[in-house]
Amino acid sequence: MKLELGKIMIEKVILGTESKVLEHTLYVNEEKVKELVLADERLTDCKIEIANPGDSIRITPVKDVVEPRCKVHGHGEMFPGVINKVSMVGSGRTHVLKGCGVMTVGKIVGFQEGIVDMVGPGADKTPFSNLINICLVLEPAKDLEPHSYEEAARLAGLKIGEYLGKLGAEVEPDEITEYETLPLFEQAAQHPDLPKVGYVYMLQTQGLLHDTYVYGADAKHIIPTILYPTEVMDGAVLSGNCVSACDKNTTYHHLNNPVIEDLYKRHGKDLNFMGVIITNETVYLADKERSSDMTSKLAEFMGLDGVIITQEGFGNPDTDLIMNCKKIEQKGINTVIVTDEYAGRDGASQSLADADKLATAVVTGGNANETIVLPPMEHLIGQYDYVDSIAGGFDGSLREDGSIEVEIQAITGATNELGFNKMSAKGN
Amino acid sequence: MVILTNNPKIANLKTSEKIDYQEVDYQTILVIAKRYVVEGKQTLLIHPLSGSIKPNETIYKTIILTDSEKEEIDLESLILIESAEAVVEKFLNNQPVPNWNEKILTDFAWVDYYIMMSTFERIGLKVS
Numbered sequence: 436m437k438l439e440l441g442k443i444m445i446e447k448v449i450l451g452t453e454s455k456v457l458e459h460t461l462y463v464n465e466e467k468v469k470e471l472v473l474a475d476e477r478l479t480d481c482k483i484e485i486a487n488p489g490d491s492i493r494i495t496p497v498k499d500v501v502e503p504r505c506k507v508h509g510h511g512e513m514f515p516g517v518i519n520k521v522s523m524v525g526s527g528r529t530h531v532l533k534g535c536g537v538m539t540v541g542k543i544v545g546f547q548e549g550i551v552d553m554v555g556p557g558a559d560k561t562p563f564s565n566l567i568n569i570c571l572v573l574e575p576a577k578d579l580e581p582h583s584y585e586e587a588a589r590l591a592g593l594k595i596g597e598y599l600g601k602l603g604a605e606v607e608p609d610e611i612t613e614y615e616t617l618p619l620f621e622q623a624a625q626h627p628d629l630p631k632v633g634y635v636y637m638l639q640t641q642g643l644l645h646d647t648y649v650y651g652a653d654a655k656h657i658i659p660t661i662l663y664p665t666e667v668m669d670g671a672v673l674s675g676n677c678v679s680a681c682d683k684n685t686t687y688h689h690l691n692n693p694v695i696e697d698l699y700k701r702h703g704k705d706l707n708f709m710g711v712i713i714t715n716e717t718v719y720l721a722d723k724e725r726s727s728d729m730t731s732k733l734a735e736f737m738g739l740d741g742v743i744i745t746q747e748g749f750g751n752p753d754t755d756l757i758m759n760c761k762k763i764e765q766k767g768i769n770t771v772i773v774t775d776e777y778a779g780r781d782g783a784s785q786s787l788a789d790a791d792k793l794a795t796a797v798v799t800g801g802n803a804n805e806t807i808v809l810p811p812m813e814h815l816i817g818q819y820d821y822v823d824s825i826a827g828g829f830d831g832s833l834r835e836d837g838s839i840e841v842e843i844q845a846i847t848g849a850t851n852e853l854g855f856n857k858m859s860a861k862g863n
Numbered sequence: 864m865v866i867l868t869n870n871p872k873i874a875n876l877k878t879s880e881k882i883d884y885q886e887v888d889y890q891t892i893l894v895i896a897k898r899y900v901v902e903g904k905q906t907l908l909i910h911p912l913s914g915s916i917k918p919n920e921t922i923y924k925t926i927i928l929t930d931s932e933k934e935e936i937d938l939e940s941l942i943l944i945e946s947a948e949a950v951v952e953k954f955l956n957n958q959p960v961p962n963w964n965e966k967i968l969t970d971f972a973w974v975d976y977y978i979m980m981s982t983f984e985r986i987g988l989k990v991s
Contacts, residue, residue: 544970544973544974580973581970581973581974581977582977639915641913641914641915641978641981642913642914642977642978642979642980642981642982643977643978643980643981644974644977644978645914645915645977645978646981655981655985656985676915678915679915679917717982717985718909718910718913718914718978718981718982718985719908719909719982719985719986720907720908720909720910720943721908722985723910748915749915749917750910750912750913750914750915750917750950751910751912751913751914753912754910754943777917777953777954779953779956779957780957784953784957785949785950785953788912788946788947788950789946804957
């Protein structure tokens with residue numbers, strides 16, 4: 436399967452009365468966006484605000500971020516099985532409006548959505564401070580239950596992501612990158628002397644408000660399966676959860692998965708990237724056994740020499756992570772796990788809720804318990820009602836001067852477990 | 864099957880299985896679950912750290928166990944529950960549970976309820 440990703444660089448977003456992309460500027464028809472969002476009766480208001488990198492703006496509570504994309508050639512449409520019919524994606528050409536994101540804002544449940552600062556020390560912790568964020572501040576209908584609000588907000592973000600993405604359909608991209616993965620036997624034969632590497636992609640699926648969708652299917656009900664990596668770039672995997680902001684994989688993360696991106700960069704050079712095995716993180720222990728049995732079997736079936744495993748979340752998913760790692764290692768396949776840590780404010784405590792001696796190689800996205808003081812911002816997009824109760828906040832988090840003391844787990848994307856974050860350590 | 868919970872939204876569900884509703888804190892639910900595992904020789908059916916809300920944030924916890932008594936203690940269940948106890952202690956040492964208002968507590972109860980409803984579906988348990 437071969438996909439061309441055409442990147443159209445967006446340097447400015449202007450709200451107005453027409454929608455178009457012209458000379459690196461995205462013009463957004465505010466009324467049209469509202470009309471599309473409010474077609475869902477579960478939402479009663481949608482305020483649209485733009486946050487630019489470097490602005491003194493705080494956005495909270497952030498639910499999801501969607502990168503505007505559209506299919507130009509090839510099979511299917513963006514976000515299949517959710518806002519478009521179920522149809523295989525991942526081939527042909529897709530255009531991306533690079534440099535901006537559609538950010539859904541609203542308190543789905545009071546304590547889980549995150550904070551994005553566009554400047555200052557908080558901005559340094561989130562990659563989303565580098566984007567021009569088109570914020571949709573959503574108001575739910577009275578007495579709407581949280582899971583219905585989550586769905587309505589999710590669909591609103593995707594609809595606007597696609598609507599804006601389509602404005603780039605006729606625009607000549609600034610950059611075109613080609614990604615290709617062959618059917619299994621052909622892929623193995625393409626670089627017979629290089630180690631065959633696969634990616635086990637764990638998806639958050641603990642239950643309502645903790646779900647991820649694959650071609651529209653609720654991933655907690657799937658048996659692990661194999662995807663071409665390019666399917667992920669076209670929206671086959673979508674976020675549908677309200678878990679901790681720091682290590683939640685937003686839809687933007689799925690579309691721009693850095694593990695996939697980096698494996699492609701090294702493909703044909705020092706490794707042979709064979710494909711993606713998606714799996715879930717359910718609560719039911721029998722599911723954990725079944726799914727980890729299947730991921731290890733598929734890794735063996737694909738003839739892999741090495742596997743990278745990423746997780747989403749903490750606690751219950753740590754057990755899936757370790758089960759996947761252990762069972763794949765027991766097949767004689769080397770693994771590297773990617774996670775984050777809840778190691779206490781001093782970083783000295785046990786980082787994960789599970790461990791095994793076979794888990795010998797780990798990459799960390801950082802310690803979510805690290806605290807930070809976010810200075811006051813001149814403008815707030817969203818609301819402060821729940822800052823004290825946001826994950827990582829505590830009594831008195833919001834100070835009178837507008838500054839906030841929180842653990843970095845409150846910052847969207849701060850310790851992302853795909854490695855899509857800003858913290859790093861370098862050796863000499 | 865035993866559904867052990869301190870969540871009032873779970874306590875009132877209608878099911879043919881036993882609901883053991885206890886008005887205790889999160890940590891004590893784990894202690895009671897461990898008692899089921901050790902004394903009752905019962906097996907955990909779900910992970911004790913279900914959900915992404917940290918144990919020093921939410922006060923609600925629901926755990927499902929088998930009701931069949933085995934000859935021996937299920938060691939995997941024991942390891943899981945003891946690991947969960949260690950994690951909870953770590954979180955509470957880091958930061959105690961804030962004194963939440965009713966609205967937030969209701970949200971926490973909803974999240975535990977939602978996760979459990981999805982889990983009942985996975986297990987094939989009928990509840991209403």
